[in-house]
Amino acid sequence: TARNLFLLPGDGIGPEAMGEVRKIIAYMNEAMNAGFVTDEGLVGGCAYDAHGAAISEADMQKALAADAVLFGAVGGPKWDSVPYEVRPEAGLLRLRKDLQLFANLRPAICYPALAAASSLKPELVEGLDILIIRELTGGVYFGEPKEIIDLGNGQKRGIDTQVYDTYEIERIAGVAFEMARTRQNRVCSMEKRNVMKSGVLWNQVVTETHKAKYSDVQLEHMLADAGGMQLVRQPKQFDVIVTDNLFGDMLSDVAAMLTGSLGMLPSASLGAPDGKTGKRKALYEPVHGSAPDIAGKGIANPIAMIASFAMCLRYSFNLVKEADDLEKAIANVLDKGIRTGDIMADGARQVGTVEMGDAILAEFKTL
Amino acid sequence: TARNLFLLPGDGIGPEAMGEVRKIIAYMNEAMNAGFVTDEGLVGGCAYDAHGAAISEADMQKALAADAVLFGAVGGPKWDSVPYEVRPEAGLLRLRKDLQLFANLRPAICYPALAAASSLKPELVEGLDILIIRELTGGVYFGEPKEIIDLGNGQKRGIDTQVYDTYEIERIAGVAFEMARTRQNRVCSMEKRNVMKSGVLWNQVVTETHKAKYSDVQLEHMLADAGGMQLVRQPKQFDVIVTDNLFGDMLSDVAAMLTGSLGMLPSASLGAPDGKTGKRKALYEPVHGSAPDIAGKGIANPIAMIASFAMCLRYSFNLVKEADDLEKAIANVLDKGIRTGDIMADGARQVGTVEMGDAILAEFKTL
Ligand SMILES: CC(C)[C@H](C(=O)O)[C@@H](O)C(=O)O
Ligand SMILES: CC(C)[C@H](C(=O)O)[C@@H](O)C(=O)O
Numbered sequence: 001t002a003r004n005l006f007l008l009p010g011d012g013i014g015p016e017a018m019g020e021v022r023k024i025i026a027y028m029n030e031a032m033n034a035g036f037v038t039d040e041g042l043v044g045g046c047a048y049d050a051h052g053a054a055i056s057e058a059d060m061q062k063a064l065a066a067d068a069v070l071f072g073a074v075g076g077p078k079w080d081s082v083p084y085e086v087r088p089e090a091g092l093l094r095l096r097k098d099l100q101l102f103a104n105l106r107p108a109i110c111y112p113a114l115a116a117a118s119s120l121k122p123e124l125v126e127g128l129d130i131l132i133i134r135e136l137t138g139g140v141y142f143g144e145p146k147e148i149i150d151l152g153n154g155q156k157r158g159i160d161t162q163v164y165d166t167y168e169i170e171r172i173a174g175v176a177f178e179m180a181r182t183r184q185n186r187v188c189s190m191e192k193r194n195v196m197k198s199g200v201l202w203n204q205v206v207t208e209t210h211k212a213k214y215s216d217v218q219l220e221h222m223l224a225d226a227g228g229m230q231l232v233r234q235p236k237q238f239d240v241i242v243t244d245n246l247f248g249d250m251l252s253d254v255a256a257m258l259t260g261s262l263g264m265l266p267s268a269s270l271g272a273p274d275g276k277t278g279k280r281k282a283l284y285e286p287v288h289g290s291a292p293d294i295a296g297k298g299i300a301n302p303i304a305m306i307a308s309f310a311m312c313l314r315y316s317f318n319l320v321k322e323a324d325d326l327e328k329a330i331a332n333v334l335d336k337g338i339r340t341g342d343i344m345a346d347g348a349r350q351v352g353t354v355e356m357g358d359a360i361l362a363e364f365k366t367l
Numbered sequence: 368t369a370r371n372l373f374l375l376p377g378d379g380i381g382p383e384a385m386g387e388v389r390k391i392i393a394y395m396n397e398a399m400n401a402g403f404v405t406d407e408g409l410v411g412g413c414a415y416d417a418h419g420a421a422i423s424e425a426d427m428q429k430a431l432a433a434d435a436v437l438f439g440a441v442g443g444p445k446w447d448s449v450p451y452e453v454r455p456e457a458g459l460l461r462l463r464k465d466l467q468l469f470a471n472l473r474p475a476i477c478y479p480a481l482a483a484a485s486s487l488k489p490e491l492v493e494g495l496d497i498l499i500i501r502e503l504t505g506g507v508y509f510g511e512p513k514e515i516i517d518l519g520n521g522q523k524r525g526i527d528t529q530v531y532d533t534y535e536i537e538r539i540a541g542v543a544f545e546m547a548r549t550r551q552n553r554v555c556s557m558e559k560r561n562v563m564k565s566g567v568l569w570n571q572v573v574t575e576t577h578k579a580k581y582s583d584v585q586l587e588h589m590l591a592d593a594g595g596m597q598l599v600r601q602p603k604q605f606d607v608i609v610t611d612n613l614f615g616d617m618l619s620d621v622a623a624m625l626t627g628s629l630g631m632l633p634s635a636s637l638g639a640p641d642g643k644t645g646k647r648k649a650l651y652e653p654v655h656g657s658a659p660d661i662a663g664k665g666i667a668n669p670i671a672m673i674a675s676f677a678m679c680l681r682y683s684f685n686l687v688k689e690a691d692d693l694e695k696a697i698a699n700v701l702d703k704g705i706r707t708g709d710i711m712a713d714g715a716r717q718v719g720t721v722e723m724g725d726a727i728l729a730e731f732k733t734l
Contacts, residue, residue: 119488162507233624
């Protein structure tokens, strides 16, 4: 049976990075009979230019129908002043919400070949392997009211609402504990229970979920501000971190930067398993943005996008060996000293987007 | 005329650290005729033990009447399960709110003698001098509704509300621009305008305030998640950062950790100048917490508390020379290789809380 992929390259360097994934898909179809069927749509600024919306209804339907969505990046100065409702990010947020992709998996790993590129001392990041599980469909991103009110007298009021229900916390905690079991079996939950009522509930529900179903996993609680500090101080203390949408946004970016491998980090956003088929809706995207300053120059690093496809192989299609091989291909190419400009180092060979994609594909073929 | 200080040592290492400030106050009264009059109260866990509240009404009155409040630290495992309304932090939050201390100044400076203690590469933090201006009386910390609702079926809902009005953003932006003028004249404003309506308003009001009154200052806007990244990647790019209460909490902790001088960093929380007297209400506190694990052992680092008193001299009493001297005394003592355990280094001499306080006072006397 066909494996349906819906590709949303988006803006900036998104299309270039996606091009390198397309080659891997083609190879897997040809040489491994993988049966991928791809379709493609517009999201972000390019969708706004074409349809006046950050994603069209037709493309939303295709995203909903696909087995997995591969997402590039959105945004750029061209769209900095379009109305809030149709800004490029709105396309991504709508995909997350309508596909109910509540679990965002963000691995922060430090590729050995890149440890020196971190702003942290190498011994603090060598071998770093954290998995941040960020809640992605709740919290202040989607809570209502969310508005700007005109109060008169030249005063306005901006309001956002942080909302979490028990079930939302329970299910994201469940994902964190399950993932921990496949790793070092340790979860650190982060909130601000000393200031936020949603943090109090978060802390309670994670604690109860742990007690009821996952007491074999080691659980720790940390205030989110202290968590940010500890990430900088001693990142290797963490295995799995579970946190809410906004804290997850901040903390995963800090963690990503620590690795020195920002241009290399993938993410997976997963829904709940379907009751009948067991399948999860899923979207895979690099952590980096659209990098408009280097777009179209053929120099963008496609590794995060390729690593996102590896996550897709693993989580959407259970192609574990293929995912392992693709990740290994990336690491091998780095070990050989082949680098795009963003991760260039003394003695390495600098290549462009296409050459990097070709090198990874060539390596993948040998595994 | 008398200079009224209200001392709230609080819990954990708070009282030990405050003890060292008391010596400096006594010396300044004796040798410099500084005219400090001190009174003392309870806040946090110790206040709960004594009065069943995180701060008593009588102490709140004293705080309101004082020229400045010196605050130690609150909290500890003993009070981890007291009711939310009377948890130790509630005392601090009430002080901030009732004294209307909307402007929290958090310098993140790297003492040259401590650059090696940072987890970042020394060249990235040597000479680091950032001032984070955090809005302190608004946002998700105080917005209503803020509650946990029982929805039935075993489901609860935790709600917090982020609220910002034009005037709140205007006045904190004003503080940031004013401070920038005394420094490198650069402000970076951080929010999440791509996700939050309060962020959209924040961005607009900061932009308008800049245009109307501070166009001589260089202004940049950054998304708060990108800001967290940039702090880790290249902290020296920043001069003054202005941001909201919650982002300020996270970002200032990350920035503090970068300096390698976490136990050394002070903060000032200021109100608006009084219409008649021009005086601002103010509270000064170290950035570090109550460190219950080392409390009572005589080993805590009193430098952050002493540096907070230096900020008090500067901002509440305009004793600029004395503030400069006290800060210089701290730097000199560090240069001499005198260290508490938390900042110990090869070849340095390890001392306890009292010896460190004595060394700084002795140095202060020579300046
Ligand atoms: C683009 C933006 C809306 C998004 C977010 O805030 O979630 C991004 O920062 C991310 O982390 O995926
Ligand atoms: C103790 C706590 C309430 C406080 C805060 O969140 O503001 C602390 O983290 C701080 O940064 O001063």
